[in-house]
Amino acid sequence: MKRNKLGSSDLMVGEIGFGCMSIGTDEGKAVALLHEALELGINLLDTSDLYDAGRNEELVGKAIKGRRGEVVLATKVGNRRIPGQEGWTWDASKAYILSAVKDSLRRLGTDYIDLYQLHGGTLDDPIDETIEAFEQLKREGAIRHYGISSIRPNVIREYVSRSNIVSVMSQYSVLDRRPEEEVLPLLESSGIGVIARGPVASGILTDGGDGKLSKGYLGYAEEELRGFRSGVQSAADRPLAETALHYPLASPAxxxxxxxxxxxxQLRANVEAASRAPLSAEELAAIRSAVPANVYAQHR
Incomplete structure (x- = not known):
């Protein structure tokens, strides 16, 4: 699998990464799936302390035991669970980040994290303090690099101008082209890599995605989505999921x-799709004609 440099870091990541939230909680099945991913050439494993209340990190840790050198390990911080309470609260404080990383390292069974990401973020956060926490963890060797996971352009701009983030994880797909105007050009010019999540738009951009249309997506109604799917299928003579996975990769960011x-x-289908040729300029133009570019209405 082709590998790309992640922003200004020394991390080389496969074009397809594994979003580990989908692996479930059965240890045998989860570990086997992650081992298969590594064998197929996937090296970026992305998890979070939030997923399954930390269980996801534990399973990833079991899967990479003895194989740590093969993996670019990414996890996230900021959503704090309060013992005895349902759900979680947002906490981007320095004290919490410095505490939470210890729990993530323990669950992951490692002494360092390749990419530690803020799992959200708002303009009301103590941003300088948050950055201080990540920088301290770099100096201490607990993390190699840090980034943010956000769809808020104003928050992204703050971290671009004030921090040493190497990446931004952002939702980006044929049906969610919002990053194209405000986010991707900024990150490309700043040498910051994008990890695109949600490429198949909750399954809508797959050949079996008809049943997903009735739920809508980003304000689009079922009939609009049906028209978009048809337009994308006509624009590129490929399986729909293959087109969907390749579309974000067409951006140099x-x-x-x-x-x-x-x-x-599913895993093998993702890897096989990634092995196909990139979308041509003609295919990209036809896709963009079939699906309008939407823009961020909030989080500006």
Whole structure:
């Protein structure tokens, strides 16, 4: 699998990364799926302390035991669980980040994290303090690099101008072209890599995605989505999911597309799709004619 440099870092990531939220909680199945991903050439494993209340990190840790050198390990911080309470609260404080990383390292069974990401972020956060926490963890060797996971252009701009982030994880797909105007040009010019999540738009951009249309997507109604799917299928003579996975990779800012899989079949289909030729200029133009570019209405 082709590998790309992630921003200004020394991390080389496969074009398809594994979004580990989809692996479930059964240890045997999860570990086997992650081992298969590594064998197929996927090296970026993305998890979070939030997923399954930390269980996801534990399973990733079991899967990479003895194989740490093969993996670019990414996890996230900021959503704080309060013992005895349902749900979680947002906490981007320096004290919490410095505490939470210890729990993530323990669950992952490692002494360093390749990419530690802020799992959200708002303009009301103590941003300088948040950055201080990540910089301290770099100096201490607990993390190699840090980034943010955000769809808020104003927050992204703050971290671009004030921090040493190497990446931004952002939702980006044929049906969610919002990053193209405000985010991708800024990150490309700043040498910051994009990890694109949600490439198949909750399954809508797959050949079996008809049943997903009735739920809508980003304000689009079922009939609009049906028209978009038809237009994308006409624009590129490929399986729909293959087109969907390749579309974000056409941006020079995007280093990796994050795809989830809960079965071996899905995993292998993702990797096979990535091995196909990139979308041509003609295909890209036809896709962009078929699906309008939407823009951020909030989080500006």
């Amino acid at each position: 995007v280093a990796c597309v994050l795809a989830g899989a809960s079965t071996s079949e």
